[in-house]
Amino acid sequence: MTDSQALASAAEGHHDRIEQLLSAMSREEKLAQLQIRYHPDPERAKELVRGGIGSVFWPGNVPQTNELQRIAREETAHGIPLLMGLDVIHGIRTIFPIPLASAASFDPAVAETDARVSAEEARSGGINLTFAPMIDVSRDPRWGRVAEGFGEDTYLTTVLGTAKVRGYQGESLAAPTSIAACAKHFVAYGQGEGGRDYNAVDTSWYRLRNVYLEPFRAVVEAGVGSVMASLNSVSGRPMHANPELLTGVLKEEWGFDGPVVGDADAVLNLVNHGVAEDEHDALVLSLASGLDIEMGGHVVAADGTTSILPGELTDERIDDAVRRVLQLKVRLGLFENPYVDAAAELDAPTQQSRSAALRAAERSIVLLKNEGGLLPVKPAQRKVLVVGPYADSTDHNGAWVMSFGFETTSTINAALRDLLPDSEITSCEGATFFGSNPALQEEARAAAADKDFIIVTVGEPSALSGEASSRSDLRLPGDQEALIHAIADTGVPFAVVLANGRPLVTSDWIARAPAVLEAWHLGTEAPAAIANVLSGAVNPAGRLPMSFPRASGQIPIYYDHENTGRPASVGGTLDQEEIDIGVVGPNNLDDRFTSKYRDLELGPEFEFGHGLSYTDFQHAELTVEPRSLALDALRDGELFTVSVAVSNIGDRQGDEVVQLYVRDAVATLARPVRQLRGFSRVALEAGASENVTFSVGWEDLGFWHGTERDGDFAAEPGTFELHVGPRLDATTELTVEVTR
Structure with a gap:
C-alpha cells in the first residue's frame, strides 16, 4: 500500500468511526459535545464529564487530566475523549515575548518557535487545544489586546499568524508534541469603537475582505484546527449570531471543516446585545448561525437535560456541529491515546526552551x-x-x-x-x-x-x-x-x-x-x-509592527490608509496669523484646507516598520524583471522579480530588515498609499553583502472588489509602484506595468 493509499484508508476509517458515533448518539448526547466548561472543584468536573460534556478547560495537572479522560473513555456511553483547552498565548511554562513583540522581530521563525515550544510543554501536561493565535488586525493601541496580536498590518499578521499555527500544530496534530490552534477572534474584533474591548464594529465588506478577513482565510487554508467567534458585533450583527460570516464565509466559501468555538459566555452576551430574549434564545440563535462549541456549558445541564427543543435546531445542523468536534478529536489522535505520561510532563523551562x-x-x-x-x-x-x-x-x-x-x-x-x-x-x-x-x-x-x-x-x-x-x-x-x-x-x-x-x-x-x-x-x-x-552583545534589528501616535487623539493612525482627496503635505499649526485667515474664494484650496490636525505634525511619532541598528547598511540600485506583464499572465502565475543588494558598511555584525511595499497608482476603488507585501531579515557580518529578492504577483497586486459580500478578488491593469528599503521613510521606488 502506498503512502497516499494509507492516508486515504485512514481518512475513510475516521469518517466511518464518526458516522457510527453520530448514528448511535441521542440528541442530548450530541448537544453535550457542543460545549466547553471549567469547574474548579475536581469532583464537580468529574460529574460534568460523566454527563457527557465534550470539552473542558485544563484542570491544572496531569493526574486530574488523565482521570477526566479516563472517565470520558470508560464511564460514558460512547467513550468519546475530551478536548482540553487552555489559553496558551505566548508560552505556558517558558514565557516568550508577547505576540506584538514577536511581530517586531519581522521573523516568522520567532512566532513559530514560540508556538512549537508552547505546544510541546502544553501537550505534555494534557492540553490539546489552545485559544490562539489572535490574528485580529489591530489599529487602535488604546485597545489592550493589541499585545496579543501582530499589529496593524494585514500581511504581517497573516505571515506570523500562519507561522504560529504551524508551530502549534506541527506536522501532525496526533503527535505528542502538537496541539490544535484556534484562530481568533473572527472577525474585526480589533476595530472596536474607541478602542474599547468588546465594543461594536461598523465596517464595510470592502474593508472586511481586504483587511480583517484575510489572515483568517490564510490560516484556514493552512489547516488551522478551530476558529473562535469574536465578542463584538459587525454592522449591527453580533458575531456569535452572524450566519453570513460564520457559515456563509468561513464554512461554505472557505470550506473550513473544524469547529467554531464561542468566546467566554459570549452566547449569553447576545441578551445584552439585544438580539436574544434569554439564554435559551441565545443558544438556539448562536448554534443555528454556525457556532459549534459554546464556551460556558449552558447547552446541556449537568443532569443531561437541555432547553433546546426538537425542531428548534435542525438535525443536519446538530450533526454538522458534532461531526466537526469529533473530527478534531480524531485528528488529535485522542481516541487512540487520550492520556499523557506524568513522568514526561515539562513543568518547568529547560535550558533549550530558555535559549x-x-x-x-x-x-x-x-x-x-x-x-x-x-x-x-x-x-x-x-x-x-x-x-x-x-x-x-x-x-x-x-x-x-x-x-x-x-x-x-x-x-x-x-x-x-x-x-x-x-x-x-x-x-x-x-x-x-x-x-x-x-x-x-x-x-x-x-x-x-x-x-x-x-x-x-x-x-x-x-x-x-x-x-x-x-x-x-x-x-x-x-x-x-x-x-x-x-x-x-x-x-x-x-x-x-x-x-x-x-x-x-x-x-x-x-x-x-x-x-x-x-x-x-x-x-x-x-x-x-x-x-x-x-x-552591545546583541545588535538590535526589530521593526515596529504598529505605529506610535503623537497623541491619543490622533488614533487610529496606521501606515496603509487610503488617501483622502485632500492629502496634507505639511502639518498643522496653531499660529495666530493662520488661524485668523478666513475662507475667501479660492483660499480653501491651499494646504491649510487639507486632511490633518491643526495642532499636530503630520504622521505618527514612529511609523510602522521603523527600527535602527548599531551598524550601517547600504542598499544598491533596485532592479525588477520584467517591467511589464499582461493581466492574464499575472493571473496565471507569472511574477515580477524585485532584487536589491544590501551591504553592511559598518564595523559590526547586524541584521537588516528589507521591506517591500506596493501601491496601485490608479484603481477603481481607493487603495492604500502603500501596502507591505514582503520582508526579509538578513544577517550580515561587517563588510558583507547579500542580494535580497522578492516575487510580486497576482496576490500582491490584486484586491477584493465590491462593497457586498459577493465581491471578487482581482488585479487591475495599470501602473504599480514598488518601494523597497529598511523603513518606509528610506525606500527606493520603481514602477511596473500590468497591461490588458
Whole structure:
C-alpha cells in the first residue's frame, strides 16, 4: 500500500468511526459535545464529564487530566475523549515575548518557535487545544489586546499568524508534541469603537475582505484546527449570531471543516446585545448561525437535560456541529491515546526552551532613537545608574500568562551587573506606575550626579495591557515622564528603555531622550535580552509592527490608509496669523484646507516598520524583471522579480530588515498609499553583502472588489509602484506595468 493509499484508508476509517458515533448518539448526547466548561472543584468536573460534556478547560495537572479522560473513555456511553483547552498565548511554562513583540522581530521563525515550544510543554501536561493565535488586525493601541496580536498590518499578521499555527500544530496534530490552534477572534474584533474591548464594529465588506478577513482565510487554508467567534458585533450583527460570516464565509466559501468555538459566555452576551430574549434564545440563535462549541456549558445541564427543543435546531445542523468536534478529536489522535505520561510532563523551562525564549526576545527589541551612537553602553562609561520602576522589577511576562508560567527571576539591573562586571552599576526607583511621588525624582537626580551614563527603565506594567485593559491616555502612567525630565535636566547621557504591551505616546519627552529602546514585555528571558542589547552583545534589528501616535487623539493612525482627496503635505499649526485667515474664494484650496490636525505634525511619532541598528547598511540600485506583464499572465502565475543588494558598511555584525511595499497608482476603488507585501531579515557580518529578492504577483497586486459580500478578488491593469528599503521613510521606488 502506498503512502497516499494509507492516508486515504485512514481518512475513510475516521469518517466511518464518526458516522457510527453520530448514528448511535441521542440528541442530548450530541448537544453535550457542543460545549466547553471549567469547574474548579475536581469532583464537580468529574460529574460534568460523566454527563457527557465534550470539552473542558485544563484542570491544572496531569493526574486530574488523565482521570477526566479516563472517565470520558470508560464511564460514558460512547467513550468519546475530551478536548482540553487552555489559553496558551505566548508560552505556558517558558514565557516568550508577547505576540506584538514577536511581530517586531519581522521573523516568522520567532512566532513559530514560540508556538512549537508552547505546544510541546502544553501537550505534555494534557492540553490539546489552545485559544490562539489572535490574528485580529489591530489599529487602535488604546485597545489592550493589541499585545496579543501582530499589529496593524494585514500581511504581517497573516505571515506570523500562519507561522504560529504551524508551530502549534506541527506536522501532525496526533503527535505528542502538537496541539490544535484556534484562530481568533473572527472577525474585526480589533476595530472596536474607541478602542474599547468588546465594543461594536461598523465596517464595510470592502474593508472586511481586504483587511480583517484575510489572515483568517490564510490560516484556514493552512489547516488551522478551530476558529473562535469574536465578542463584538459587525454592522449591527453580533458575531456569535452572524450566519453570513460564520457559515456563509468561513464554512461554505472557505470550506473550513473544524469547529467554531464561542468566546467566554459570549452566547449569553447576545441578551445584552439585544438580539436574544434569554439564554435559551441565545443558544438556539448562536448554534443555528454556525457556532459549534459554546464556551460556558449552558447547552446541556449537568443532569443531561437541555432547553433546546426538537425542531428548534435542525438535525443536519446538530450533526454538522458534532461531526466537526469529533473530527478534531480524531485528528488529535485522542481516541487512540487520550492520556499523557506524568513522568514526561515539562513543568518547568529547560535550558533549550530558555535559549529559544532569549533569542526571540533579543530579536524583538526595537531601537527607536540613537543620537550620536549613544548606545550601546561604552567601556569608558564605568559608573552607570539604572533608574525607573522597571530597574529592579521582575514584571516582564506581559498579558495572558497563567499562574504556572515561569516568571523571570532576574531584573534589568541584575542582568547588566552580570554582563558588565567592570562597571559600577547602581539603581533606584525614580518613579512609580501609579500616582506621583516627587521625592523619588529628587532621589534619582541625586543618584545621577556623579554617573557616566543613565539607563531609564519605564513602561506600563503587565496588568495595564491585555484583555479588559483599554486606555484612553497612552502616555507613560504614574510619574514616569517626570522622571525622564528629571534625568534629562542633569545633563548626564542617558537612554530610555520602554517595557510595555502597546504603542505609547512619547511626545512629552521624546525630544529630550537621545536614545530609546522599545523592549516590550519580553517574557522569561527579558532582563538578559535587554542587557545584551544595551551592552552591545546583541545588535538590535526589530521593526515596529504598529505605529506610535503623537497623541491619543490622533488614533487610529496606521501606515496603509487610503488617501483622502485632500492629502496634507505639511502639518498643522496653531499660529495666530493662520488661524485668523478666513475662507475667501479660492483660499480653501491651499494646504491649510487639507486632511490633518491643526495642532499636530503630520504622521505618527514612529511609523510602522521603523527600527535602527548599531551598524550601517547600504542598499544598491533596485532592479525588477520584467517591467511589464499582461493581466492574464499575472493571473496565471507569472511574477515580477524585485532584487536589491544590501551591504553592511559598518564595523559590526547586524541584521537588516528589507521591506517591500506596493501601491496601485490608479484603481477603481481607493487603495492604500502603500501596502507591505514582503520582508526579509538578513544577517550580515561587517563588510558583507547579500542580494535580497522578492516575487510580486497576482496576490500582491490584486484586491477584493465590491462593497457586498459577493465581491471578487482581482488585479487591475495599470501602473504599480514598488518601494523597497529598511523603513518606509528610506525606500527606493520603481514602477511596473500590468497591461490588458
